[in-house]
Amino acid sequence: MTQPPPPPPNQPPQPPNQPPQPPSQPQQPGYGYPPAPPAQPPAQPPQPGYGYPAQQNPYAQQPPAQPQAYPAPQPPAYNAQQPPAYGTQPHNPYAQPTQPMQGAQPGYGYPGQGQPPTVVTQPGSGTGGGRNNTVLFIVVAAVVAIALIIGGGIWYAKSSGDDDKHPATASSSGGSNGTGGTGGTSGGGGKEKVPDDPASKVLFQVPLPQSEDTVVTSGSWLTDTVYAKSGIAEIVGYDPAKGTKSWTLKLPGPVCAASSQVDEDGRTAIAFQPKMPAKGSSAGCSQVAAVDLTTGKKLWSKSVNSGDYPLTFQNVTVAQHTVAVGSLEGGAAFDIESGKVLWQPKPDDTCFDEGYGGGTHMVAVRRCGTYDNRQLHIQTIDPANGKVISEYKMPDGVDYAAVVSTDPLVVAGSSTNVSDYFSIDNKTGKLLARISAPKDTYGGRCNGLSQIDGCKQVVAGNGRLYLTTEEHDGTGQYSKTNEIVSFDLKTGKPTGQRAEAGDGYTLSPLRMDGGNLLAYKSPPYDKGGQIVSIDGGSFKVTKLLENPGTRSVHEGETGLLPEYAEILFGNGRLYMSAVYAHKSSVYSKEYLVMAFGTDG
Structure with missing residues (x-):
């Protein structure tokens, strides 16, 4: 087999609804820098032959805070007799610029900005004591600049796993609980059992809802009795x-943010639009x-009003019995059972809460100072x-932060x-x-202001911080691979622990399971993905589940990889789900949910 032609250099992310594109590996923009603008694909992209190895999507990003509303693009002129070959990595429909260009309207289903006056003012004092949530008096242009330039930027950081003290498994879209504090480093104690046969089968599939506009479908949760997933306004x-x-909860408008946390009574929280927006717009x-x-x-x-208009929430989380929401104008909190307001922004504040990390503890990311002198x-x-309870002042020059884990407390800056x-x-x-x-050594991203606890593929627990390495060439032709390594949370030094993904696979940390780390292995072109357990002491890798490598299953699974989808694993079952709905391409079958399980 001859090597296919190389892709165009530095090809930017494509708008949604496009058929699969040839893989490319441009450099990712750093956090705080806007990504390259979208571009139309070439009219005749080269078609790899059958068995061409799938490449990891270089544009896989967290869901944007305020994405671009793209017009319905036209598919490229593919040869009708030559559809994309099995084994080709499908185009990621979610890899979009994290922020719209100035003046563009947010897409249908996306959280939009409110309509503040030129100078932002805050409502009266909340009923809760102790929180001094204020907003800076910032000209709207500055606020918009923050949102457009850096609000949804890319960080090379990733998310913590979930706390085993809770009976429910939190969504991988932003779990912020580790386990084990910063003490012991022994493995074991996990709840996930090793099956007699790790070979899985498809338990069920949910087709991707079709929409002319791209609609956010963030939010997935797993308890002992239910798997729940956001759709279009439900x-x-x-x-x-x-x-x-088991049930369907209808909403007046699309979900725009979802807590990854579930309390001990099986309750969680969402933020959503108050109505279905007009095409190409947002209802806030x-x-x-x-x-x-x-x-x-x-x-x-x-809702929480700021003057005559409601605040537009950027993120939402749950900690113990409290629901907390953050925005560019301050944070608010409510009792999860009654909805009683616990605190909200005050007019005399000089600082404001951008957002919160939840779980067993609640952690606020609080911003003070002016736009060009922030702290x-x-x-x-x-x-x-x-x-x-306690406070740490981030060093000067660290302008953006997200909570990786609240227990142990780890923050990405x-x-x-x-x-x-x-x-x-x-x-x-x-x-x-x-x-x-540094981004050229370690993988992972956090999504800035839109998800303070939205880091993915980084886990803190068992006295360790678990990170992926950036992808690099494997031993096979065209293959890629990576590793998971760990750092001591007390000293910050590498521990020397290293788990290799294997040729053609790439590892992504999911969550802690007792003293063990659970991870997902994205598959090569001819195999299915895997869930593995990595012993926290010995770093021995044990396979818990392996998906079928058949063409139809492989195509669906590789459209839901962890860089840009939500992945949950619990009780021996794997759930992969999309964070956007849109009009599907005629070239591939897309799913809102794919669920896998073993017979063991």
């Missing part, structure tokens, strides 16, 4: 094994609600009233192209270690 609960619908992400995942009931819904504070707060992880003591606010993670 959330559906499914039987975890059979896929039959102004509503927040608590949802009972057992029954599918909406417990309550609220970030990482605060562990009491979820019941917002009172500060970024300035220019350099990213670091800060391991912080929850009780005292003391910095334990600062771990450098």
Whole structure:
């Protein structure tokens, strides 16, 4: 087999609804830099032959905070007799610029900005004591500049796993709980069992909802009794094994942000638009609600006004019995059961909460100062009233932060192209270690202001920070691979632990399982993906599940890889789901959900 022609250099991300594109490997933009603008694909992209190895998508990014509303693009002139070959990595329909160009309208289903006056003012004091949530008096142009330039930028950081103290598995779209604090480093103690035969089968599939505009479908949750997934202006609960619908919760508008956390009673939170927006526009992400995942009931819904208009929420999370939302104008919190306001922005504040990390603890990312002289504070707060328990002041020059984990407390901070992880003591606010993670060495991304606890593929727990290495050439022709390595959270030093993905595979950390790390292995062109457990002490890799490598299953699975989809694993079952709905390409079958399980 001869090598196919090389792809065009530095080809930017494609708009949605495009057929598969030839793989390319342009350099990713660093956090704080806007990505390259979209471009139409070439009229005659070269077609690799059967068996051409799939390449990892270089544009895989977190869901954007304010994505571009693209017009319906025309498919390229493919030869009708030559559809994309099996084994070719499908085009990622979600790889879009993280922010729209100035003046562009946000796409249907996306969170939009409110309509503030030129100078932003805040409402009266909230009912909760202890939280001094203010907003800077910023000219709207500056606020828009933040959102457009850096709000949804790319960080080379990733998300923590989920806390085993909770009976539910949080969504991989932004889990922010680790396990084990910064103490012990032994493996074992996991709940996931090793099956007699790891070969899986497809349990059920949910077709991707069709929409002329791209619509956010973020949010997936797994408990012992239900797997729940956001669709277009709805959330559906499914039987975890059979896929039959248990309940459907209709919403007035699309979901625009979803908590990855579930409390001990099976409740979570979402932010959504108050109505279905007109095509090419947004109704604003102004509503927040608590949802009972057992029954599918909406417990309550609220909004927070700033003057005469409602705040537009950027993120939402759950910590203990509190739902907290962040925005560019400050944070608010509600009791998860009653909806009682615990705190909200105040008019005399000089700082504001950009957002929160949830789970067993609540952590606020708080911004003070002016636009060109900003200062970030990482605060562990009491979820019941917002009172500060401990605080760490981020170093000057670190302009953006996201919470990787609240227990242990690990924060990703970024300035220019350099990213670091800060391991912080929850009780005292003391910095334990600062771990450098340059983008040319380590993989992973956080999605800035839109998801303060939205880091993916980084896990903190068992006294360790687990990171992927960037992809590099494997031993086979065209193949790629990577590794997972770990750092000590007390010293910041590499531990020497290293788990190799294997030729053609790439590893992505998912969450902690006791003292073990669970990870997903993206597959090569002729095999299915895997779930593996990595022992926290020995770093021994044990296969828990391996998906079929048949053409139809492989094509669906590789459209839902962890860089740009949500992946949950629990009770021996794997759930992969899309974070956008759109009009599907005629060249591939796309799914909202694919679920796999073993017979063991």
